[in-house]
Amino acid sequence: METRGGTPNHRAKITINDVARLANVSKKTVSRVINESPLVRQETREKVKAIIAEHGYAPDPQARALAFRRSFLVGMIYDNPSPQYVVNMQRGILDVLADTSFQLVLHPCERSEENFRQKIHTFVSQQKPLGVILPPSVSEDDALAEMLEELGCDYVRIASVELDKPSRMVRTHDAEGAAQAARHLASLGHEKIAHIHGLSTFRSAHERLAGFKAGLKEHGLTLQKKWTVEGAYTFDSGVQCAEKLIYSDARPTAIFTGNDEMAVGAYQAVRKAGLQVPEDISIVGFDDTPMASRVWPPMTTVRLPIREMGRAAASLLLMEPVEKAAAELVSFTPEIVVRDSAAPPKKV
Amino acid sequence: METRGGTPNHRAKITINDVARLANVSKKTVSRVINESPLVRQETREKVKAIIAEHGYAPDPQARALAFRRSFLVGMIYDNPSPQYVVNMQRGILDVLADTSFQLVLHPCERSEENFRQKIHTFVSQQKPLGVILPPSVSEDDALAEMLEELGCDYVRIASVELDKPSRMVRTHDAEGAAQAARHLASLGHEKIAHIHGLSTFRSAHERLAGFKAGLKEHGLTLQKKWTVEGAYTFDSGVQCAEKLIYSDARPTAIFTGNDEMAVGAYQAVRKAGLQVPEDISIVGFDDTPMASRVWPPMTTVRLPIREMGRAAASLLLMEPVEKAAAELVSFTPEIVVRDSAAPPKKV
DNA sequence: CTGAAAGCGCTTACAG
DNA sequence: CTGAAAGCGCTTACAG
Numbered sequence: 001m002e003t004r005g006g007t008p009n010h011r012a013k014i015t016i017n018d019v020a021r022l023a024n025v026s027k028k029t030v031s032r033v034i035n036e037s038p039l040v041r042q043e044t045r046e047k048v049k050a051i052i053a054e055h056g057y058a059p060d061p062q063a064r065a066l067a068f069r070r071s072f073l074v075g076m077i078y079d080n081p082s083p084q085y086v087v088n089m090q091r092g093i094l095d096v097l098a099d100t101s102f103q104l105v106l107h108p109c110e111r112s113e114e115n116f117r118q119k120i121h122t123f124v125s126q127q128k129p130l131g132v133i134l135p136p137s138v139s140e141d142d143a144l145a146e147m148l149e150e151l152g153c154d155y156v157r158i159a160s161v162e163l164d165k166p167s168r169m170v171r172t173h174d175a176e177g178a179a180q181a182a183r184h185l186a187s188l189g190h191e192k193i194a195h196i197h198g199l200s201t202f203r204s205a206h207e208r209l210a211g212f213k214a215g216l217k218e219h220g221l222t223l224q225k226k227w228t229v230e231g232a233y234t235f236d237s238g239v240q241c242a243e244k245l246i247y248s249d250a251r252p253t254a255i256f257t258g259n260d261e262m263a264v265g266a267y268q269a270v271r272k273a274g275l276q277v278p279e280d281i282s283i284v285g286f287d288d289t290p291m292a293s294r295v296w297p298p299m300t301t302v303r304l305p306i307r308e309m310g311r312a313a314a315s316l317l318l319m320e321p322v323e324k325a326a327a328e329l330v331s332f333t334p335e336i337v338v339r340d341s342a343a344p345p346k347k348v
Numbered sequence: 349m350e351t352r353g354g355t356p357n358h359r360a361k362i363t364i365n366d367v368a369r370l371a372n373v374s375k376k377t378v379s380r381v382i383n384e385s386p387l388v389r390q391e392t393r394e395k396v397k398a399i400i401a402e403h404g405y406a407p408d409p410q411a412r413a414l415a416f417r418r419s420f421l422v423g424m425i426y427d428n429p430s431p432q433y434v435v436n437m438q439r440g441i442l443d444v445l446a447d448t449s450f451q452l453v454l455h456p457c458e459r460s461e462e463n464f465r466q467k468i469h470t471f472v473s474q475q476k477p478l479g480v481i482l483p484p485s486v487s488e489d490d491a492l493a494e495m496l497e498e499l500g501c502d503y504v505r506i507a508s509v510e511l512d513k514p515s516r517m518v519r520t521h522d523a524e525g526a527a528q529a530a531r532h533l534a535s536l537g538h539e540k541i542a543h544i545h546g547l548s549t550f551r552s553a554h555e556r557l558a559g560f561k562a563g564l565k566e567h568g569l570t571l572q573k574k575w576t577v578e579g580a581y582t583f584d585s586g587v588q589c590a591e592k593l594i595y596s597d598a599r600p601t602a603i604f605t606g607n608d609e610m611a612v613g614a615y616q617a618v619r620k621a622g623l624q625v626p627e628d629i630s631i632v633g634f635d636d637t638p639m640a641s642r643v644w645p646p647m648t649t650v651r652l653p654i655r656e657m658g659r660a661a662a663s664l665l666l667m668e669p670v671e672k673a674a675a676e677l678v679s680f681t682p683e684i685v686v687r688d689s690a691a692p693p694k695k696v
Numbered sequence: 697c698t699g700a701a702a703g704c705g706c707t708t709a710c711a712g
Numbered sequence: 713c714t715g716a717a718a719g720c721g722c723t724t725a726c727a728g
Contacts, residue, residue: 013473015721026699031723041697061474062413063721066704071410073453083638087431094456103453103475105421108442125361126409127451235642264642271644290431291639294583294612296619363705374715379707389713411705414720 014057023051034059061101065128074317075132077107077120081233082261084289085306089135089158092310100318102130111137111201117144124153131155131317133310137202139163156313160207167324170313170332174204174286175211177302177334181256181284182215184300184336189344190254190282194227196241196266198258202233208258208286227252231262238265239272246273246281253345254282260289260301267295267341282342286334297340304334362405371399382407409449413476422665423480425455425468429581430609432637433654437483437506440658448666450478459485459549465492472501479503479665481658485550487511504661508555515672518660518680522552522634523559525650525682529604529632530563532648532684537692538602538630542575544589544614546606550581556606556634575600579610586613587620594621594629601693602630608637608649615643615689630690634682645688652682 016034020027025044032040033048040048051057065071074097080086093104107123109116124132131154138144139157145164148155157164160174185193195212198205213223229244231237238257245252246269257263263285270281277283277297285292288303312330319327364382368375373392380388381396388396399405413419422445428434441452455471457464472480479502486492487505493512496503505512508522533541543560546553561571577592579585586605593600594617605611611633618629625631625645633640636651660678667675 017721027722028699028724029697032698035723039697044697058470058474060414060721062410062419062476063704064723065410066408066414066706067721067723069704069723073451083432083435087435090454091456094454101474103421103455105451105453106438106442107451108439122406126406126449128410235638268642268644290583291642294616294639295643296616365705375706376708376715377713380714383707387713392713408705411720412707414722415705415707417707417720 013060014055016057016059019048019051019055019057022055023048069128070130071128072102073105073127073129074102074314075105075107075123075127075129076135077109077123077132077138078135079109079111079138080135082259082287082289084260084291085135085287088289088306089133089310089313092307092312093133093314095307095311096314096318102318105129107132109138111141117141117147120144121147121151124148124151129153133313133317134158136160136204137199140203154317156316158309158313160204162329166329167316167319167327170309170316170330172204172304172309173331173333174207174304175214177286177304177336178208178211178256179215179218180334180336181286181302182212182221183218184338185254185256185282185284185342186216186219186221188254188282188342191221192227192250192252192254192345193221193223194229194245194252194255195223196229196231196238196245196255196257196262198231198233198262200230205230205233205258212256226250231258231265233259233261235261235265235268238262239269240265242266242269243273246270246275252281254284254342256284256286258286260285260287260292260299263299263301263341264291264295267299278341278343279346282345284336284342288337292337293339295341300339300342301337302334303337305332308332361408362403364405364407367396367399367403367405370403371396417476418478419476420450421453421475421477422450422662423453423455423471423475423477424483425457425471425480425486426483427457427459427486428483430607430635430637432608432639433483433635436637436654437481437658437661440655440660441481441662443655443659444662444666450666453477455480457486459489465489465495468492469495469499472496472499477501481661481665482506484508484552485547488551502665504664506657506661508552510677514677515664515667515675518657518664518678520552520652520657521679521681522555522652523562525634525652525684526556526559526604527563527566528682528684529634529650530560530569531566532686533602533604533630533632533690534564534567534569536602536630536690539569540575540598540600540602540693541569541571542577542593542600542603543571544577544579544586544593544603544605544610546579546581546610548578553578553581553606560604574598579606579613581607581609583609583613583616586610587617588613590614590617591621594618594623600629602632602690604632604634606634608633608635608640608647611647611649611689612639612643615647626689626691627694630693632684632690636685640685641687643689647689648687649685650682651685653680656680 139159158170285301292299487507506518577589633649640647
């Protein structure tokens with residue numbers, strides 16, 4: 001683009017003052033149009049909008065942030081150990097933010113760190129995000145929610161139990177999902193069924209355990225203590241826990257794990273032991289991350305629509321206060337996806 | 349915390365003015381201390397720093413952004429289809445940003461979209477990030493780099509070829525990594541070797557292909573055209589391309605794929621065909637994403653230290669201009685990780 | 697329905 | 713080495 005008459009080559013960015021001048025109104029009126037205030041005459045609004053469109057004006061987010069005392073950022077604060085979960089959730093949030101002027105900023109954390117809440121406090125009070133999205137397990141930290149409330153920072157908690165009011169929750173019915181896994185294994189004829197659950201610091205671990213027990217009970221089965229082991233929602237812990245079960249005196253014929261990462265770990269343990277999935281041991285996971293369909297044999301798992309959950313959470317954050325007050329609880333019920341990793345037990 | 353005398357319950361946030369008053373200097377001097385200007389007397393600096401520490405003052409990023417005309421954000425603009433790659437890179441970037449006042453904001457994109465550069469233009473001119481990090485394949489878009497240059501937005505390109513000056517590049521020697529894969533397969537005794545490469549729109553696909561050919565040549569082998577197929581760096585494309593090879597007249601005994609995602613796809617195709625990895629077909633991947641060690645048999649692959657690459661990219665962005673001018677090219681040479689997915693071919 | 701003034705919390709440009 | 717003034721581009725609080 002050529003420039004003349006000594007004007008600098010950088011086409012100076014147009015500001016609210018330019019728009020006001022061109023539209024022959026005050027900058028406050030332009031501000032009202034930008035912020036969709038109803039207190040603008042229709043005619044005036046159109047005139048201003050025309051100028052804005054013509055010159056491609058876009059208000060400066062940093063300036064608005066300073067004046068609003070609130071930035072145009074949405075935070076995702078997470079400690080979830082599964083990369084697939086994290087990426088899917090990011091995608092869901094971004095689906096919703098894409099059409100807005102909000103940006104997604106990432107804030108991973110470690111709940112075990114001593115100053116974990118302090119760091120979030122700093123993050124939130126510095127960045128002043130519109131709100132933050134909390135997937136499990138950070139979502140389950142009531143003290144954190146309280147702190148955010150005090151800071152005046154909006155949040156949405158994604159969790160397997162109803163921890164907060166509807167406008168601040170995306171609920172997943174993990175117990176029901178786990179029950180489906182139990183019914184599936186029971187109806188295949190399994191009786192020696194084990195469960196590798198996630199870290200007890202995760203509410204979801206309890207929900208899934210409870211749901212699984214309930215599902216077994218429907219079939220007259222009980223989850224035995226020797227077949228209930230605690231993992232850490234990681235691949236390695238899946239391997240170790242599964243090995244514990246495989247090399248125990250009473251080897252189970254089926255294992256339900258608290259997430260797919262651990263299920264894949266169980267696959268590996270079974271293989272290392274020279275056994276086959278599902279011939280020797282059936283495995284059912286939880287999450288339906290992409291990996292579930294990529295392992296061999298393709299994994300039967302309980303599907304949680306993580307990306308959609310991310311969308312739901314972001315949508316809640318963007319809602320007007322009036323809508324929020326009227327919001328009903330958004331919840332997702334997982335569904336079992338039957339693939340090939342669970343089959344009837346071998347006849348003894 | 350109790351408050352008295354009618355002061356509002358929200359402890360008013362301390363500003364630069366408060367610090368200036370308390371330290372008995374002008375706010376400009378406080379500003380100099382914050383920005384580590386050398387033009388402050390040692391004594392003054394210490395006095396100001398003491399006040400800052402005492403009151404836990406932290407400058408407001410939004411206000412600084414407005415005055416600086418530059419925000420405290422670092423963007424990651426990516427179109428990489430592998431979730432593992434994306435998460436690892438994020439982690440690397442965050443490792444470096446953690447100790448700074450910079451935040452990571454995500455900007456996924458689609459190079460195939462007509463207005464893909466336009467969207468980035470809007471993102472950058474609105475958010476005014478300190479800089480953006482471009483992993484492949486967006487990193488390979490010269491027109492994009494030029495646009496960022498014109499916008500005055502710093503960037504770091506992560507790529508398998510030297511596309512830019514050292515301060516703007518993190519280079520990976522993909523060709524050498526692919527050559528190692530070739531040497532490995534050749535030395536196992538394979539001759540019927542196939543390659544599923546990534547999208548031709550990715551420079552890395554060419555580099556890996558070229559390197560692989562070069563490696564084979566060292567062993568007197570040539571990559572045949574019928575055994576060279578193009579995938580899309582996705583799992584599904586890996587399945588399809590591998591099936592094409594498996595059901596062709598001349599079935600290869602080994603397949604090297606352009607990334608791990610496609611390698612896992614190839615695993616699946618082999619399994620579906622009732623064949624075994626590595627007994628019937630050896631497979632070697634590229635990237636060493638976590639999945640590589642989780643599949644069965646554990647995958648031989650070429651390791652690219654993605655998280656470290658993210659760290660290197662972020663570090664470059666944070667460098668002072670003087671350091672940058674003196675920066676030498678940062679490069680990473682991949683190394684083959686031998687696991688169990690490649691073995692000598694069956695005797696015919 | 698509209699606007700002039702003051703302010704958000706910093707930095708730049710200039711002066712000393 | 714230090715500071716008073718002006719400004720970054722918006723919005724809030726108030727007035728009309």
